[in-house]
Structures are given as C-alpha cells and as structure tokens.
Amino acid sequence: xxTQSAKPKWTELAVGTxxxxxxxxxxxxxxxxxSSRPIWNHEECIRCxxxxxxxxxxxxxxxxxxxxxxxxDLEYCKGCGICAHECPTACITTQEEEE
Amino acid sequence: MEQRLGxxxxxxxxxxxxxxxxxxxxxxxxxxxxHVVEHLSExxxxxxxxAAFVPVESEHSAMSVCCGTAAVGxxxxxxxxxxxxxxxxxxxxxxxALRLPIVMAVAxxxxxxxxxxxxxxxxxxxxxxxxxxxxxxxNAQEAADLTIWSFRLAExxxxxxxxxxxxxxxxxxxxxxxMLMPDKEMVQAFLPPWEPLLKLDVDEPISMGPVGIPDIxxxxxxxxxxxxxxxxxxxxxxxxxxxxxxxxxxxxIETYRSDDAEVLLxxxxxxxxxxxxxxxxxxxxxxxxGLVRIRLWRPFPFEDLYRxxxxxxxxxxxxRAISFGGPVGPVASEIKAAFYHRxxxxxxVEFIAGLGGRDVPLSDFGRMFDSLYTTGETGKxxxxxxxxxxx
Ligand code: SF4
Ligand code: SF4
Numbered sequence: 001x002x003t004q005s006a007k008p009k010w011t012e013l014a015v016g017t018x019x020x021x022x023x024x025x026x027x028x029x030x031x032x033x034x035s036s037r038p039i040w041n042h043e044e045c046i047r048c049x050x051x052x053x054x055x056x057x058x059x060x061x062x063x064x065x066x067x068x069x070x071x072x073d074l075e076y077c078k079g080c081g082i083c084a085h086e087c088p089t090a091c092i093t094t095q096e097e098e099e
Numbered sequence: 100m101e102q103r104l105g106x107x108x109x110x111x112x113x114x115x116x117x118x119x120x121x122x123x124x125x126x127x128x129x130x131x132x133x134h135v136v137e138h139l140s141e142x143x144x145x146x147x148x149x150a151a152f153v154p155v156e157s158e159h160s161a162m163s164v165c166c167g168t169a170a171v172g173x174x175x176x177x178x179x180x181x182x183x184x185x186x187x188x189x190x191x192x193x194x195x196a197l198r199l200p201i202v203m204a205v206a207x208x209x210x211x212x213x214x215x216x217x218x219x220x221x222x223x224x225x226x227x228x229x230x231x232x233x234x235x236x237x238n239a240q241e242a243a244d245l246t247i248w249s250f251r252l253a254e255x256x257x258x259x260x261x262x263x264x265x266x267x268x269x270x271x272x273x274x275x276x277x278m279l280m281p282d283k284e285m286v287q288a289f290l291p292p293w294e295p296l297l298k299l300d301v302d303e304p305i306s307m308g309p310v311g312i313p314d315i316x317x318x319x320x321x322x323x324x325x326x327x328x329x330x331x332x333x334x335x336x337x338x339x340x341x342x343x344x345x346x347x348x349x350x351x352i353e354t355y356r357s358d359d360a361e362v363l364l365x366x367x368x369x370x371x372x373x374x375x376x377x378x379x380x381x382x383x384x385x386x387x388x389g390l391v392r393i394r395l396w397r398p399f400p401f402e403d404l405y406r407x408x409x410x411x412x413x414x415x416x417x418x419r420a421i422s423f424g425g426p427v428g429p430v431a432s433e434i435k436a437a438f439y440h441r442x443x444x445x446x447x448v449e450f451i452a453g454l455g456g457r458d459v460p461l462s463d464f465g466r467m468f469d470s471l472y473t474t475g476e477t478g479k480x481x482x483x484x485x486x487x488x489x490x
Contacts, residue, residue, distance in 0.1 A: 010318035010325075015259070015297045016198040017319050019306035 031059075034079035036094045042069045044091030051083035051092060101279040101345075108239035108271035109134035111278055112178070112204050112264075115243045117148040118286040119250050122173035125153035125164035129183040130216045131268035132206035136178055158183035162190035162201075169199035169261075170307055172298040174250065177201065180268055181208035181215075181222045188226065194261045195230030196323060197307050198296065200253030201261040203231075204246060207368065207419075208268040209455040217456020218268040220368065220419035223396075224429045230323050232262040232330055233397040235368045239276040242266040245349065247286055248341045254293040255337065258330045265396075267369040269456065281345060289344045327398050334395065351400035352407045353392040356382060360389030362471035363408060363445075364415040367393045367430060370452075370459055374417075377464035388468050393430065401437055408438075413475045414445040415467050417452050417486075427451065427483040448474050449483035457487055 014020050051070055052060045059076040060083060062068040072083070084092035106114070113135050116124070124143070126136040142148040151168075155161045158179050169175045179187060184205055194201050209215040210222055223233065232252065236242035242264065249262035266272065299307060311319050334351065342348040355375050357363055366374050371392045381388045391407045391414070393400075408414055418428030426432035431449040438444035450467050453459040463486045474480055 007314055008318065010321040013315075013318055013322055016196065016307060017309065017311060017315070017322075018197075018297055019309050020297075022304050 029075045031074055031076045031078060034074070034077055034097060036079040036081065036096045037074060037077060038072050038079070038081070038083050038092045039095050040069060040071060041091040041093070044089045045069055046089055048088060050086050050088060054082050054086040056080065056082060100285060101281045103277060104280045105275050105277050106239060106280070107134060107273060107275050108236070108242040108266050109206070109273070110138050111239045111243040111280065112246050112266070113138035113142065114280060115247050115286065116176050116202075117142045118281065118283045119176075119247060119290055120174065120283075120287065121148070121150050121176045121250075123151045123153065123164075123168040123175050124177065125155050125161045125168065125175070126177045126179065127155050127158050127161050127183060129158070129180050131208055131218070131272040132178045132180040132183070132204070134272060135204055135206070139176075158186040159190060162187040162194065165201045165203075166190060166194050166197065166199055169194070169201050170197065170299045172293065172295045174254075174293055175199075175201045176203070178204040178206065180206040181210055184222045184226060185210060188229075191226060191229035191231065191261075193308065195327075196319065198259040198326075199261055200250075200259055200293070202246065202249040202253055202264070203261065204242070204264045204266060206268045206272045207265050215455040216268075218270055218419075219454045219456070220265075221421075221454075223263070223265050224420040224422070226263075227397070227429065230260070230327060231397065232258070232260055232327070232334070232395075234262070234264055234395050235393065236264060236266040236271065237369050237371050237392070238278075239271060239274070240278040240347070241349070242271055243278065243280070244341065244345065244347055247281075247290065248337060248349070250293075251290050251341070252330070252334060252337050254290075255333045256294070256296055257333050258326070259296050260326060260330060265368065270369040279347075285345075289341065331398050331400065334398075349394060350403070351395035352403035353394055354407045355390035355392065357389035357391060357407060357409075357411075359387055360411055361387045362413045362415065362468060362475060363389050363391050363411045364417060364464070364467055364471065365391045365393065365430070365434060366417050367396070368419065370417070370419075373459060373461060374464050377461050377468065380461070381465075381468060386468070386472075388471075399433065399437070404434070404437060405441070408445060410443055411445050413448065413471045415448045415450055415471045417450045417467065419451075419453050421451055421454070431483070446474055446478075446480050448480060450486050451483065452486040454485075459486065463487060
C-alpha cells in the first residue's frame, strides 16, 4: 500500500502497489473493525501477565504508572476476548462497541 | 547483420532469447514448447548464454521463479503451453499486478480433456484477463522478431508489464522455415539494458506484493486497466522502431487485400497464412475477399480494428477455441462487443475451426468465404458454425 495517505487515489499508488518505506505497517491502525473491547477491573487484577502473553495481537501492555495495570492498545485490539477468557481472576469483561 | 537460416520457430525463439542476453530462464518442458527450453538449456550449458537455467518442478514454480527474478531486476524468459499455462494461471495475475516485465513464449496448444497435445487457442483464450500484453505470430520470423520486441516493450518504463508471445504449436514450433536471424550486436542495439522501475534490493528495502485491503484493491485494478490500455502507444512506437532497425514491419491489426473487399474474414495466428492463400485464389476467380488478422490481442486495438474493417458489410471471425455455454467464440464475442455501439457495423458470422489440431485446409476457408457471401445475399446471419464437425 502507498505510504503517502491511508486512502490514496489510483494515480497516487506506488509502482506495483509496492511498499517503498520500511516499517510503514505501523501506520496501519488495524483495530478499527473491532466489535467489542476488553474492560479491566483493577480491583480483581493480580498483575500476573497472563493476558499479556495470550493476546494474539501483542497489544496488552502494563501501564507505566504505579502499581502498573494491564490495558489494551485499542488501535490494534481486535476484541477477540481471549484475554478475558484466559484471565485467572476473571477480571476482564468485554463490552460491545457502539456503532 | 542478419543471416538467412532454416529454423523451427522454437529454435528461432531460443536463439533470439540468447541474443537478448537474458539473465534467467525458468521453465518446465511441455509439448509442443519443448524445443524452446531444450535449446535454451543447451545454450546455457555450452556457455553461449550467460544465464541461470532453473529446471523447476512445475509451471507454477516456473512462473513463481520468474516473478522472483524479475523482481530483483534480472531479464527473465520462460515458455509453456496448454496445461502448463493453466498451471501458471494464478501467478500470471501477480506478474502483471507487480509490473514484472517477464517475456513468455506460449506454444499454443489445446487444453485437455480429452488429452490433446495439438494446436488451438484454448490455452491463451483462458488467460485473456491476466493483465499481460498478448501478441500473436504467424510464422517463425514473426515469432523470433516479436520475442525480441517483447523484451523492449516489457521493459519500457511507461509499460513495465509482462508480455506473452503466442505462436501456434506444431504448425510453427516443429516446422523448419527460412528466416533472417539477426546477430547479437543488432539485437542489443535495439534492446538496451533494462533499468527497472522498482526492484528488490537489500540496500534499499521495499516489499512487493503486499495485501490490498478493500480500501485499496479497487484502485489497483484501475491502475492495471489504465496501464495495459495505455501500453498501446508504446506498443506502436516500439514496433515502428523495430521496423526501422530490422526492416520488418508489424502492426496491431494486419490486413490482407482488404481495401476493396466485399467480405472479410478475421483470423489470428499461423492459419492466417493458409487463409491468405485462399484469398489469392478467390481473387483470381473474381471474388473480392480479404483478411483482417489480429496480431495484438491485449491491449485490444479497437481503433485499428474499425479502420481495418471499414464499411465492409459482412465480417467472418474464425475462433480457435470455444467459450462453453457462452457466446461460443471468444474472439468473435469481443469483436461483436467492439462494434455494438457503432452505427456502421458489419454482419458478423462466427466460425470455430482447427480445434485440438484438426487441419483447416484451403477448402475449409473456402467454405467460410462462401458462407460470408450467403450472409451478404440473404441478410441472414447463421448460428456459429464449427467447421469440419461430423454431424
Ligand atoms: S490475566 Fe487477569 S489478572 Fe492477570 S494481569 Fe491480566 S487482567 Fe490481571
Ligand atoms: S480482546 Fe483480544 S486483541 Fe484485544 S486485548 Fe484482549 S486478547 Fe488482545
């Protein structure tokens, strides 16, 4: 895909639709078709990191502030619910995205 | 300099590919293309052609290797026929979408089943929409010339698309004909080194062939449609340059004694030469018949077709394949569509001939011309006719 803009005109595409800028996949926000999102209940969370490991998108990170709870980067989270399924304390619930 | 030789079209193609100084040949042998790749592997083994010969395990791999080598900027050639072309099918689209200027000689052969190694155009008609430039040769000289030209066109930076040179299986591949073989200096004076628009290079990394999400796919198809249509200009230009350099002229649509014709027959490929013989004989008998020969199949040369057909009242189209359950003749259906919106349009009569290597003798062309005259007299267009069908 062209790297100039997310929705280029056909005349703006790179030759052969090649990607000419390395690392440009970062520009793609792939979370926009998510239909639900994970919500954390920090009171139950034991910060074990299981959700971080199981997230197939690798989009769960511990927040930098103390004591540091996990949260999902919603620009990449697909709302699959695997984190909620795997959490040993069941402190993650999924909430439907509004239209 | 050129040398007059007697060569099969297959050997002639291999010899000019050698003179084009390709970097790589990746091919799988299949009848009737075999002599092309056999001879190229000999030329590589004998050290006459400094190229890598990749003896792949299938045509799918052959075209995949070709995509990879063209992507790094290597001048790439392959050749196939029939089932081999069908096995390449999915990769053909990728070669054109990625704008890889591969040159491929297709020794046209009928598709199985039943198993047939003989000539018709069912293989190439099935690959009509793959986004390649597609051109047809009528004899060994043309097959060799158009192969040289194909590299020049494919590598033209305004085009940068793959090119398919069609030459009829057996009729051309296995027939020794007199021809002029240019030497390497002459070929290379016409074909400068290729400067790719884009190539895979570890020092300047790019990704070729990424996903095209729904937001982008539509635009990529418009690019292909535009590029292939616009390739017409460079095609005519480079054919003219070829004519200046080699003194042999090729046009998108060729005609034969068509100027004052009462009826015209449209042909494609080697059988056009048989048809010319019949035109000469009929003309001697006082019948004003002529030919329209399609050389360039993609991009389709609409304006050239209109000029060639002119105001003739009856146009026959001889197809070498059947579109089953559809409009019967693939070439005829396109020509009908081309004329649909025109006020001045001929009555179009469809013939299917020469399927799976069935001979099309002079008398069959005679029958086609007779049918065109009958249509002219009665005004009735007959149903598509399979010439020589036993009923
Ligand atoms: S798996 Fe559950 S308990 Fe463990 S860190 Fe993630 S949210 Fe907290
Ligand atoms: S819902 Fe799926 S993608 Fe989103 S954070 Fe949880 S595991 Fe990752």
